[in-house]
Amino acid sequence: MRRLLFAALALLVALGAEPALAALQLCQEAKVALLPRVGLYEDVSGRASIDEVGRLAEVNFRPASATWPEKGYTRSVFWIRLAFVNPGAESCSRWLSVGAPRLEDIQVHVRRHGAWQRFVAGSAHPLSEWPVVQRQPLFPLTLEAGEYAVVLIRVAGGAPLLLSPTLWPDLPLLEERQAIHLEDGLTLGIVLLLAPFSVVVGWMLRSRLLILHAGAVFSYLALACLIGGYLVYWPAALPWFRSVLVLVACIAQLAFLAYVRELLQVRRLPRYWDAAFALVLLGYCAGRLCWLAVDPLLGSRIADACLAFCIYALLPATLLAGHWRGIRHTWLAWLVTSAYLLQFLVRYVFELQQVPWQSVEYRYSLSSALPGVLLLVGTLVMEVGRGRNRERRAQQALEASQEQLEHTVTLRTAQLREALHARGSLLARISHDLRAPLASIIDYARLLRQAPRGNDYSLNIERNARYQMGLIDELLEFSQGQLQQMELLEAPGYLHAFLNELAEEGHFLAARRGNRLEFVTAGQLPALVHADFRRLRQVVMNLLGNAAKFTRDGLIRFEVSGESGAADGRACLRFSVTDNGIGIDPAERDKLLQPFRRGHNATHYEGSGLGLSIVAQLLGAMGSELRIERAEPRGSRFTFALDLQPASEDDLDAMFGESFAGAVSGAGRRVLVVDDVAMNREWLCDLLEGYGFETQSAADGEEALERLREEPFDLVLCDQSMPRMDGWALLRVLRVGWPRLPALLYSAAPAQRPAGFSERLDFDACLLKPSDTAELLRTIDGLIGRALHAAAS
Known part of the structure; x- marks a missing residue:
């Protein structure tokens, strides 16, 4: 009887009659996309039951379109209505998928034999209730031969509405799952x-x-x-x-x-x-x-x-x-x-x-x-490319350091040999020059033994002994001055820092007799020069000591100026020491430059007359000479000029003096070192890393900006004169892009603000090379500490 009803239904379909619900053949061998063939009902309230939806007329179910239903989130519940028929002589089974795996609540109701059979899937239901445990929810549909079934699918939940009901035979489903x-x-x-x-x-x-x-x-x-x-x-x-x-x-x-x-x-x-x-x-x-x-x-x-x-x-x-x-x-x-x-x-x-x-x-x-x-x-x-570049730069710096170390060892070995030779020569010279006062002491001691009372022999012995003590000191300088003609050792050094040290010592000497020292620089002075700074210090300190000794409650002027006219790119420096003391007679100039000779107006001042002769010999070894003039209205002026070869920081053996830095810890602090000299960058980085700082280096301002854009830093330590972008240009960019980042100027020359540069822009601190490590680390620690405190505030 059932087969007769199905045959009648099939005949009506063939003749064009529209049944209550068009049935789809279940037993097709290919994958079937069902959405164009189904009707959808939107339950806005979400409360409709299966019986209520099952009793709805067909007109309540609309076909899907390109704009409905929207593929997104919705508060509504959607019902899909399907009808399947098995026209074959045997039962068949197929798989039904409803939509995307993210659908939360899927309920499939199959009406068979007058009752609804319910299947559920989705995250809203326990996995044990799913018909098949699969990532993509699947529902089995099985129809006996000639059987007709109505299917209602309820879709709800908070997931996007992505409906794509599909009927799957076993083989296409397996292929699809394998591909996914x-x-x-x-x-x-x-x-x-x-x-x-x-x-x-x-x-x-x-x-x-x-x-x-x-x-x-x-x-x-x-x-x-x-x-x-x-x-x-x-x-x-x-x-x-x-x-x-x-x-x-x-x-x-x-x-x-x-x-x-x-x-x-x-x-x-x-x-x-x-x-x-x-x-x-x-x-x-x-x-x-x-x-x-x-x-x-x-x-x-x-x-x-x-x-x-x-x-x-x-x-x-x-x-x-x-x-x-x-x-x-x-x-x-x-x-x-x-x-x-x-x-x-x-x-x-x-x-x-x-x-x-x-x-x-x-x-x-x-x-x-x-x-x-x-x-x-x-x-x-x-x-990885950046890491390899950093590794290559580190390797190059290491090779440069090894070469510099080998050069330093060779230089120090040569200096040690020359110092040993000079020591032997000096001992021979001193033994000769000390014989005269020692002979007088021996003679007075013999006379004292012969006439023990009623004479001043003991006083003479004491006087000669004191004279010999002073003579030993001056003979040491004098002997070294003589040897300097063969031992003049030039080395590169920072000129401005050297002059500042001389001025500080000169202030101390001048203050002993109530004098005031005035230190002045003029002209264009090179930042670094090749010179024998130890001998040059002897010259200047002798002149400053003489000026302080022969002046009381007066003014001493120490002036260094740069002059043009030196050949072969050398720098001409003019040194001048002027006082308003007792003055000198120009006619006695040649006499004063001889050993143990003094002016007629200096006889009641202590000393042996070796100071100016030592200065003259040292300057002669340097290719210069001392000029002595009368200062108006009173006093003396001593001047000399030196042609020195400018140096570069690549020639230096060190850029700071070692000293105990105290309890400075750089742990967790990052410093960017900017200097156009690779060795300077290495020295500074090694020093800071030794105290726990993390460092990066850059050769100029542009490279420093690249480093700053890549990673944060707590302080920028930079030189003043660099190619492409110098320290002042870098400072201008820092104050705009990193206004709270402290900047420390560490330069061979005093800070020289470029023309037209805003007076409001300035470095947080300035240090002159070569600064000792204690001062450098103390300054860095203070700047970072203040910056962190300000940021915290």
């Missing part, structure tokens, strides 16, 4: 291999960008796995699907924003850019929480709006703001931002749904992580 598993497995394998490897490499290279990029890709993949239904393989967590999804989505957004912030160097921009990124994260998380606990539709709109604003507006604006402020971004920053702008055009302007991963159904597929994986590979290559 292969695609997802390859994606998972690539990410799980590359992400941990990138984290390890990033940790070794100290690259925060690489670590954050790997974290962003991994967290996105975790989110895609949840949306793709892979939580079914962890049955205990399935009831918590919504909570886990919100947690992972917020973590993924946090990882993405941290990566973008590092990529675009937001830390170098004003703080309101950081605040903008923080507000986006808070808005996104608030939307997700609203989706979880209040209203899925409202929450999803808030979260989607925050995400769209971040990637389509905030990212390009941040990139352009950084470019306007002079930040040099990597190619990766431009590529990521351009890719998101291209995505905006594809999705919302041209609506090219056929482009991979741009349709709603495939936006969170596992394979959509592959573009991020490709960018991660690019980041890995870029950071």
